[in-house]
Structure formats: structure tokens, C-alpha cells
Amino acid sequence: MRANPMALLEVEHLDVRFPLRRGEIRAVRDLSFSLERGERLGIVGESGAGKSVLAFSLLKLLSRPGRIVAGKVRFEGRELTSLSERQFRRLRGNRLAMIFQDPLTTLNPVLTIGQQMIESLKAHRRLSTRRARIVAIDKLRQVQVSSPERRLEQYPHQLSGGLCQRVVIAIALLLEPDIIIADEPTTALDVTIQAEIITLLKRLCDEHDVGLIVISHDLGVIGQLTQRTLVMYAGRIVEQGPTREIINDAQHPYTQGLINALPQMTLPRQRLHQIPGSMPTLSEVPSGCAFNPRCAYRMTPEGLPRRDCIENVPQPVRSGECQVACHWVAELIAREPSEERAT
């Protein structure tokens, strides 16, 4: 028996690489996590952390020359990485669905909403066009699209961004998948629509018992939408745990940096906090802890660089309810209260 018989999706030691002429890019490194039925999981990180590559590798849709070098992806206990393209195609859309960032470009501009929804249904189910239409209208109702019959005849450019994203969600729901991967589902929308879409996604996942993976760089979205969060940096998970814990009590220096960078964390008229430097290129990740050049704690109080940070890759350690990959978590936690007083 596996450690967690309940898991809907299990990823173990996943390793994704893009062999290029100028050297290899390791976009995802030794990454493991699991998702339960009905669970909402967030993945945060800066641009280039490997979040979207992770999503595409779960669906086996990596663009060339990317490939999964090692690791396992199990869906309901079934190994996915070894499936043939034909077998995998039956899962996509059907059991695993994905929502993209920009709803206006995700929908095909020359097909009506109805054509796109009905095509998707007919591709996976034996349905008459009339039956498919009824299902499509029903799904549009579920995502609270007004007058769905009329929408079916319309083209994407005739709808607003928010409405389009609802249609995209309706298409994702059409075949009642078990997992929905949402890659920045609200980034292209304005704030009021964002809130509506978040509420909608939350409700739909609860109603249908769908496992949701939300990829975002927006901690606000993650905070509202998810129960558990993975923080990614340079292809690795640096911290994972309940979203509440991560946002209220981040332990990894990188997560702390992300949270401090939120505008809400800064007093009015003060300069916004930022993490110095930028994410390393994935082909030139620093040795040891990938975050060490930007880390505020890489020096000892005496001003000497910590050797562990430069030489060894930190392994995730249990710390409270979270798992943190940092050599100095214990020390940092002990030191934190005094630090906070100082600032």
C-alpha cells in the first residue's frame, strides 16, 4: 500500500529538462506533491520558477525539446508518464482539464462558443448535437452566464473578458473532470471580476468534488482560493503547507520575501519591499540552495557566509505544519521575534 491511499494525483521526484544546444535547462527538479479529491492546491513563485512547465508536464504537453527525465505522476494510482499519446488524449479534457490565463486568446476566435463547447463534448462522448447543446447550456448556467442559449451563437470577441473566462471554465467543466489545473486564472481580469471568478471556482470545486491546482504569482488569489500551497523557486519546492500557515507565518526566507513584497505589508509613503536580485536563469542555478545569493540570512551574524547554503541542496524538513527546505529554519524561527522588534 502506498503512503496515501486517498491521493487523486501523486507526483514523485518529477524532473523536467529542456536539453538545448547551449546546455540543459532543468525546469522542474526532484519535485513531489500530492492532491486529494476535492482539494484546492496553490502553486506560487516568481516568473520562471517552473510553475507552468510543471502544469504542462502533468498533462504531458511539454513543448519540444522538454521532457520528463525522471519521476512518476500517478492519477488514481495509474502511472501517467508511461502512457501512450493516444491513451493520454483520452484523459485530457475528460479527466484532467486546464484553464489558461487569458480567456480571450484561449477561445478560438473563428468558432462560436457553441461550436467549441459541442465539439469538446462530442470528441469524448457519444452524444447527439442536440444532447450536447443541452449539456453545454446547463454548464453555462452553472458558471452563471446569463442567457446561455444566445451565448452559444456568439463569437468570443462579442463577450467581455469575465464572461469569456466563465465560458472557459464551463468548457473545462463540460466533461466533469477530476482535476482542473488553472494557470493564472484571474491575472488577465480586473479586480472585481477576479473576486467573482474566485468565488465561482471555489464553489464549483466543492460541488463537483474536483481537485484544483491553481498556479499564480498572486498570493492574494492563492490565499483566497486554496487550502494548501507549494512555494516554488528555481524548479524546486522550497516550502509547502496549509495556505493559512504559509501566508500568516512563512518560514522559508523566500516565502517571507514574497509576503513582505505585498503592497499591504508596507506603510503608506514608504518604499515597497522587494527581494534583491532576480530569479536565476534555469540553466545557471547557483550551487547549494538556489536562493542563497538573494537570501538575507546567508551570512552568519559574524558576517561570514554560511557554507551549508552554498554547498548543499537543502532537503525539506518538517517545521510545524509546513515542510521547509532551508538549512537554517530552526535558527530563523528562534531568531524571528527579535528581528521583528528590530524593524
Add this chain to the structure above:
Amino acid sequence: MKQDRAGTETRWRRFGDSYFVYRLRRDRLAQLCLALFVLMMASILAAPWIAPSNPYDLAQIDLLDSELPPFWLAGSEPGFPLGTDAQGRDLLSTILYGARVSIAIGLGAVMLQAMLGTALGLLAGYRGGVIDTLLMRLVDIQLSFSTLMMAIIIGAVVKTAFGGAFYGDYGVVILILVIGLSEWPQYARTVRAKVLVEKHKDYVDAARVLGYSGRRIMLRHILPNTLSPILVISTVQIANAIMAEAALSFLGLGMPETQPSLGSLIKSGFDYLQSGSWWITLLPGLFLVAFVLVVNLLGDWLRDTLNPRLPEGPL
């Protein structure tokens, strides 16, 4: 899909309100071209009813009527408004019937080019890799020959292989094949370029995420998005194909004189230029030039209208 009367009416109204009609309303040249095009097409299509005689019907031809001048010259006869050719055929009727043949060949050849070129361009652009390299090198090789030369080579091979009689019987089909096979690279290149742009758009990723097969994505999702450049080059290609047909016929590799196209009509009159019967060559020539010009101008206008990124006005 329901198509009751109210539906068609709103569809017509929507067409009337469209940008297409809006552009047409404020462009005099386009209006003129469209009017001429419609007039020419109508008279060509209605040739069996409006032409004074049937040039294919040998019983109606009298060799004694040969080389009569058009109506404004002395010696013309009222039955032959544009005069007659060397075999006594009424020139107006022969032009109209000949244009039918020319346009049939032009349309057929363009359809063949478009199907072949679009299919191969789609495949090359979407699949990439070895298929792309092979197909595009083939295109490069073919483009390094002049298309007319290609057509002459293919035409000459067919003519020697099957004999002149066969060539005469299946002239239309052979010319469609010859011109179609020699001009498809235009389509392949254009479509491939457009596919390379389209295939990186999110809707293609979304289609892949929905578990669609490569063929379905190519045909149902990418192809409709490449239609506007296909439409635009088609207008230019129709004009080109008609001219290619005329050139081939002029060189003796086209339609036989018993079933003349515009090109073979021009050629048949060419021998009589010296003897003063210039109209046999000039009048079909003028018709050809006018038709090709109108189609080209309409094509240009269509390109400007379908591509809103181009600046207004002539380029």
C-alpha cells in the same frame, strides 16, 4: 441550426452593416471593379444565351465569313458585332465561350493549388521537424524554376506521353493539373507562415488540453484562422492562372483551336496580324487584360479590407 426567415433577414442586415460593405461604399475604384467583374462574369456565364452564335457548332460556321472586321470598320456585317476570326467564327461569341474555358481552368487550377498548398503548408507548419524541412526544401526547389517553365515541362511531357489527340480531348483537365501542380508552393509558404504564428496561440494549447488529435486541431482550429490570407492570395492566383493558361495556349501547349480559350484565340489571330486582321488577336487580348486587371484590383482591395493593420489608402 435554425434558419427561419427572421434569421436570414438579420443575417442580411448584419452583412449590410459590416466593415466589408462600409469599405466598399466609400471606395469608388472597388465599386467600379466589382461592377465590371459582375458584368463580365454574368456575360461569360450566360454565354450560351446571349452570344450571337455557338462557336463550337460547326454547322453555324461559314468559312466565307472569315476575317470580317468589327462593326465600326468598313466591310463589317451586322451578324458579327466584333467581326470574325480566320475560320469565320463570330469573335464576340468566341471570346465569351473562350473566357468560360479560361476561367474554368483558372478556378480549377487555383482550387487544386489551394488544396495541395494548404494541406502541405498546414502539415509543415504544425508538425515541424523533418516533415517541415522536407516540404519546404521541395517548395524551394520548385520555386527556383519559373512556374511557366514548370508548366511547359509538365505539359510537354504529357503531350508526348499521351499524344496530341488525347491532349486535345482532355485539354481543360491537363491544364488545370499543369498549372495547379506548378503554383502550389505559393500557398504552402503563406499557410505555413500563418500556421507558425497561430500554433503558439493559447487556443491551440487549449485544444490540446481538451484532448483533441493533431488532425482535428489542424483542420478545425488552425485552418479557419488561416483563411483570410488564403482568400487574398487566391484572387491573385486566379489572375495568374488565367494568364498562365493564356501563355501556355499561346505557346501551343494549351487548348486546341476547335475549343479555344482566350489564350489560344489570341494565338490563332497572331498569324493574321500581318494580313491586317488585327482584331482577332487584339480584342480577346483586351478582354483578358481587363479581366485580369479587375481581378487583381479587387484582390488588392480585399487584402486591404481583410487586414486592418495596413494603413488606409493606396500602398
